[in-house]
Amino acid sequence: MDELKTTDEGSGPENGAGAGEALGEGVSPRDGEALKPSSPHSAPNDAETPAKEDSSEAVILAAGLTKRYGRETVVDNLDLRIERGDIFGFLGPNGAGKTTTLLMFLGLTLPSAGSVRVLGEDPVKEPLKVKSQVGYLAENMGFYGDLTAYENLSYVCELNKMRDYGEKVEEVLGLVGLSEVAGKLVSEFSRGMRQRLGLAEVLVKDPKVVFLDEPTLGLDPDGINTMLELITRLPGERGLTVILSSHLLYLVSKVATRVGILKKGKLLAQGSIAELAGKTGLEADLEAIYTYYFRGEAA
DSSP states (O other): OOOOOOOOOOSSBOSSBOTTTTTTTSOOOOOOOOOOOOOSSSOOOBTOOOOOSOOSSEEEEEEEEEEEETTEEEEEEEEEEEETTOEEEEEOOTTSSHHHHHHHHHTSSOOSEEEEEETTBOTTTOHHHHHTTEEEEOSSBOOBTTSBHHHHHHHHHHHTTOSSOHHHHHHHHHHTTOGGGTTSBGGGOOHHHHHHHHHHHHHTTOOSEEEEESTTTTOOHHHHHHHHHHHHHHHHHHOOEEEEEESOHHHHHHHOSEEEEEETTEEEEEEOHHHHHHHHTOOSOHHHHHHHHHHHHHO
């Protein structure tokens, strides 16, 4: 179980995106992660399905989405469709382009080419409309250590000009299992408890889409299981679409309804595990499918 533990913290937010700041209030999450199929004899190009014009059930449509830093291309011509109610797992090693892709979806970094629509809105032209409908759990969330969990979430609500938010704060703290420690200082929270508080911060604004960047990083096994159980409940209980970025295959395989496999800025494949198994002739095992595409691309 997550245990309370004391850490040295000042009165300001900890490292990472500060409370209420991850979507543009002040602090931006880190940018800079860095996808082509095509083995001559192996992995098929299962990433070339273009973004469809019919967006009736799509919450994210990307077409030719590209990001360059100088001469380096970190996201390369990405076509992607994510459906309403999906738990979509972005898979790839560190530097594959996962975080940079999420930041373009959020309007926190501008694409070099291509386009993306989130809930029908262009995050380049209408970033505030996108940010008002989505939530983002950064890899390293920051909170005020000298405030309680309840006070931190109340501050987020005030930043977002929410009214009569007391019941909402209590609701999301209950959802993530922190009701009993709502009055504890965040400086006394373990890593797992802070991650759950981060998820509560995302949910308190009633988003339609949530982006989770390595949400289990640094958690112990019990904390990982708790976070994954929370994630699987979000589409059914709250009608959310979840985009999950991780390099941990076994974790994504437990929760994702569809996946996208990225490598060096290119999308190698996208689809459900069953669909990708059918295309590759493999068992419905995500690790085997992932290895197949990586070896095929490299061949």
